[in-house]
Amino acid sequence: MENIIELKNVTKRFEDDGSAAVKDFNLSVKRGEFVTFLGPSGCGKTTTLRMIAGFDTPTSGSILLDGRDITALPPNKRPINTVFQRYALFPHLNIYDNIAFGLKLKKIKEDEIRKKVTEVLEIVDLAGFEKRSTSTLSGGQQQRVAIARAIVNEPEVLLLDEPLGALDLKLRQVMQRELMRIKKEVNITFIYVTHDQGEALTMSDRIVVMNKGIIQQTGDPVSIYDEPQNAFVADFIGESNIIDGIMVRDRLVKIQGVDVPCVDTGFAENEAVDVVIRPEDLDIVEEGAGFIDGLVTEVIYEGAYYDIRVMAGDYEWHIQSNMSATPGKKAGLAILPDNIQIMHKPRSSDEEIIEKD
Ligand SMILES: Nc1ncnc2c1ncn2[C@@H]1O[C@H](COP(=O)(O)OP(=O)(O)OP(=O)(O)O)[C@@H](O)[C@H]1O
Numbered sequence: 001m002e003n004i005i006e007l008k009n010v011t012k013r014f015e016d017d018g019s020a021a022v023k024d025f026n027l028s029v030k031r032g033e034f035v036t037f038l039g040p041s042g043c044g045k046t047t048t049l050r051m052i053a054g055f056d057t058p059t060s061g062s063i064l065l066d067g068r069d070i071t072a073l074p075p076n077k078r079p080i081n082t083v084f085q086r087y088a089l090f091p092h093l094n095i096y097d098n099i100a101f102g103l104k105l106k107k108i109k110e111d112e113i114r115k116k117v118t119e120v121l122e123i124v125d126l127a128g129f130e131k132r133s134t135s136t137l138s139g140g141q142q143q144r145v146a147i148a149r150a151i152v153n154e155p156e157v158l159l160l161d162e163p164l165g166a167l168d169l170k171l172r173q174v175m176q177r178e179l180m181r182i183k184k185e186v187n188i189t190f191i192y193v194t195h196d197q198g199e200a201l202t203m204s205d206r207i208v209v210m211n212k213g214i215i216q217q218t219g220d221p222v223s224i225y226d227e228p229q230n231a232f233v234a235d236f237i238g239e240s241n242i243i244d245g246i247m248v249r250d251r252l253v254k255i256q257g258v259d260v261p262c263v264d265t266g267f268a269e270n271e272a273v274d275v276v277i278r279p280e281d282l283d284i285v286e287e288g289a290g291f292i293d294g295l296v297t298e299v300i301y302e303g304a305y306y307d308i309r310v311m312a313g314d315y316e317w318h319i320q321s322n323m324s325a326t327p328g329k330k331a332g333l334a335i336l337p338d339n340i341q342i343m344h345k346p347r348s349s350d351e352e353i354i355e356k357d
């Protein structure tokens with residue numbers, strides 16, 4: 001697959017001397033790919049999307065479409081449609097005319113427009129809503145009209161900025177599946193923005209995890225979840241135990257004073273590291289049978305598993321297990337070596353991104 005969109009060393013500063021909202025951003029998006037920007041509020045997701053759409057210009061760096069530099073091309077000259085985070089429907093037009101708007105501008109024949117609008121209304125589950133006024137729609141329905149309005153133009157690239165933010169969980173999941181289905185049906189490249197990691201893991205071919213305008217990791221959902229490259233990614237994608245450790249030597253890490261076998265190599269001897277362990281990778285065992293013992297402080301039944309907290313020394317471990325435990329009793333924690341992830345400590349303040357409690 002060839003690249004459709006490329007960002008090369010893209011940096012955006014809103015004030016000349018201000019800090020960068022997006023910093024040295026490099027990314028190639030393949031035709032037909034579903035790429036998601038994932039990160040906390042203010043990390044530069046919308047700014048990056050606006051530069052791809054042409055509503056903002058990079059301070060430095062370039063943006064390519066099919067290998068052609070479009071950095072200075074106005075938005076209406078790009079084969080790109082955007083569903084904005086704060087989308088606006090035309091209040092004086094009914095649903096049909098809202099969706100038909102772009103097609104009418106392109107002077108497409110009326111019966112063709114009617115066919116396309118009917119089709120997309122079906123796709124977003126709003127068949128029969130043609131004549132309704134936008135003010136009579138719920139937030140979720142308005143959001144679906146905004147999506148329909150973008151899809152109907154059959155853009156090469158569709159940019160979606162938190163398009164499901166206003167929907168309740170159920171409808172959100174329905175719309176996630178709908179978007180994935182639409183994506184399969186139409187040959188559109190999707191660049192999607194969310195701060196919801198579950199949504200990103202479900203929908204994306206590739207995820208770009210961002211923090212403070214900097215890409216932390218790019219990869220497919222499985223590698224992002226299983227092989228986070230730093231503590232920020234590990235913490236942001238799912239819950240994790242993140243604890244200080246010392247890499248004694250290859251394949252041996254000291255956690256809370258105990259030497260624990262792991263599979264990582266290539267660290268300096270006695271290097272201070274971040275140790276990352278997923279709650280579901282820890283097992284509750286008899287006192288003395290694991291690598292460490294602690295006091296069970298909390299057990300909550302979550303349906304699929306027990307959510308357990310165990311205080312060991314000054315660290316409260318988080319465990320998700322199908323085995324229960326007894327609050328107030330001592331228990332051991334066990335872990336398999338390849339479920340321990342070792343990460344270098346951040347070297348600079350740019351990477352100092354985890355707020356340790
Ligand atoms: N027009 C602007 N002028 C000055 N600063 C801006 C402007 N737009 C965005 N910023 C700043 O750039 C940074 C990134 O903002 P951006 O809107 O891209 O974040 P985001 O990741 O989309 O966040 P959210 O999830 O809250 O929508 C923020 O610190 C924001 O305050």
Ligand SMILES: [Mg+2]
Binds near residue numbers: 045046047085161
């Ligand atoms: Mg935003």
